[in-house]
Amino acid sequence: MTKPMREAYHEQLDEVNGRLIGMIRKTGELMGLATKALLEADLDAAEQAMASDSSINRDQLEIDEQVLELMATQGPVASELRIVTSALRSTSDAERMGDLAVHVAKVARMRYPDHAVPDELRDTFAAMGKAACEMSNKAVEVLRTRDLDAAAELAHDDNEMDHLHRSLFHVLLDDDEWDRGVEAAIDIALLGRYYERFADHAVHIATNVRYLVTGEIEWADSAAGH
Amino acid sequence: MTKPMREAYHEQLDEVNGRLIGMIRKTGELMGLATKALLEADLDAAEQAMASDSSINRDQLEIDEQVLELMATQGPVASELRIVTSALRSTSDAERMGDLAVHVAKVARMRYPDHAVPDELRDTFAAMGKAACEMSNKAVEVLRTRDLDAAAELAHDDNEMDHLHRSLFHVLLDDDEWDRGVEAAIDIALLGRYYERFADHAVHIATNVRYLVTGEIEWADSAAGH
Numbered sequence: 001m002t003k004p005m006r007e008a009y010h011e012q013l014d015e016v017n018g019r020l021i022g023m024i025r026k027t028g029e030l031m032g033l034a035t036k037a038l039l040e041a042d043l044d045a046a047e048q049a050m051a052s053d054s055s056i057n058r059d060q061l062e063i064d065e066q067v068l069e070l071m072a073t074q075g076p077v078a079s080e081l082r083i084v085t086s087a088l089r090s091t092s093d094a095e096r097m098g099d100l101a102v103h104v105a106k107v108a109r110m111r112y113p114d115h116a117v118p119d120e121l122r123d124t125f126a127a128m129g130k131a132a133c134e135m136s137n138k139a140v141e142v143l144r145t146r147d148l149d150a151a152a153e154l155a156h157d158d159n160e161m162d163h164l165h166r167s168l169f170h171v172l173l174d175d176d177e178w179d180r181g182v183e184a185a186i187d188i189a190l191l192g193r194y195y196e197r198f199a200d201h202a203v204h205i206a207t208n209v210r211y212l213v214t215g216e217i218e219w220a221d222s223a224a225g226h
Numbered sequence: 227m228t229k230p231m232r233e234a235y236h237e238q239l240d241e242v243n244g245r246l247i248g249m250i251r252k253t254g255e256l257m258g259l260a261t262k263a264l265l266e267a268d269l270d271a272a273e274q275a276m277a278s279d280s281s282i283n284r285d286q287l288e289i290d291e292q293v294l295e296l297m298a299t300q301g302p303v304a305s306e307l308r309i310v311t312s313a314l315r316s317t318s319d320a321e322r323m324g325d326l327a328v329h330v331a332k333v334a335r336m337r338y339p340d341h342a343v344p345d346e347l348r349d350t351f352a353a354m355g356k357a358a359c360e361m362s363n364k365a366v367e368v369l370r371t372r373d374l375d376a377a378a379e380l381a382h383d384d385n386e387m388d389h390l391h392r393s394l395f396h397v398l399l400d401d402d403e404w405d406r407g408v409e410a411a412i413d414i415a416l417l418g419r420y421y422e423r424f425a426d427h428a429v430h431i432a433t434n435v436r437y438l439v440t441g442e443i444e445w446a447d448s449a450a451g452h
Contacts, residue, residue, distance in 0.1 A: 068307050185408045186415040
């Protein structure tokens with residue numbers, strides 16, 4: 001028996017959502033690998049992270065194409081239009097998350113065999129890495145369940161990330177505490193920004209899902225000073 | 227006489243392109259204002275820049291919506307599908323360009339009444355600001371004309387920006403030259419990144435137009451070390 005056309009269409013939209021979930025899951029894995037590279041000065045992990053970003057870039061192209069083709073052939077109604085917008089915005093966020101994880105891996109590789117992160121900031125970066133991976137996983141859950149409470153949780157996690165991010169600057173700008181010079185300080189400031197931006201994009205994915213569900217846009221203020 | 231439907235549709239696509247051009251033009255103006263705020267420690271300019279970003283964010287929402295509605299009602303053919311993809315990617319790039327200009331303005335405001343940029347780096351930041359605005363203007367030209375030679379020029383301009391960006395680090399990391407401490411160094415490193423990212427997004431807009439014209443994707447390596 002042939003499925004009704006509309007039903008087949010919704011199955012295809014579910015398939016898109018499934019691929020998007022797979023893409024975002026990869027960003028968390030990539031950030032996990034990059035954080036390992038950073039904390040352990042692990043060159044193999046750094047290079048593995050850098051190599052696997054291309055798979056995320058390819059996901060974006062393929063998912064976007066699939067979404068647009070679906071849309072072109074089906075003439076979606078209003079709520080379906082939101083699925084498209086939400087999906088295209090989310091692939092763009094996930095693509096940036098992959099790039100940011102690669103930035104982290106590149107700093108690890110650039111300083112190898114030294115550690116880019118000094119001992120006194122190791123715990124903070126371990127916490128930022130853990131938070132980043134968890135936020136990526138929560139973004140996956142939000143996409144899977146469309147649970148807006150989980151989306152709100154992500155905003156809360158982002159506050160925690162911002163707190164960790166700010167704490168880096170307390171260490172860097174404390175004359176009594178920081179004696180590792182300018183180059184190391186710049187590494188830390190940029191690394192902090194990569195994690196913080198990664199988290200912003202995870203929040204943004206949740207915002208995209210909220211838009212999908214409610215039709216409402218809420219602009220997260222992604223412009224952060226340091 | 228009623229216009230043929232397809233013709234009306236293409237007029238609407240042109241209108242979308244026109245709005246996108248207006249949006250990207252604003253990013254150049256905003257970066258100009260933010261750079262003025264930075265170089266002259268001009269608080270008014272900083273606050274004006276921060277306030278005008280909301281208009282760019284609104285543009286993104288409205289243009290994206292218009293694109294998707296057009297698409298939903300028209301069932302575009304393949305080459306038109308590329309217009310949609312290219313437009314949605316470009317509004318996302320332009321939105322980030324606005325955010326990055328705001329970041330620059332925020333650093334200026336944070337250090338006011340001091341100058342965030344020390345005298346010896348003033349010329350470099352003036353050059354980065356000028357390059358950023360020119361690249362935004364060139365992205366506008368590429369969108370207006372779909373001239374792929376102009377798109378290729380943007381990649382060349384980006385090399386110039388990368389060169390300026392790297393030159394910052396030569397100053398920051400030269401022990402004999404840099405005596406302004408860690409906080410100022412971090413400001414400079416982050417500011418440099420904002421300009422460099424702004425330029426990357428301008429290049430990306432040109433890449434989106436190339437995709438529109440040729441159907442080919444060329445992944446700019448946006449992952450830069452520092």
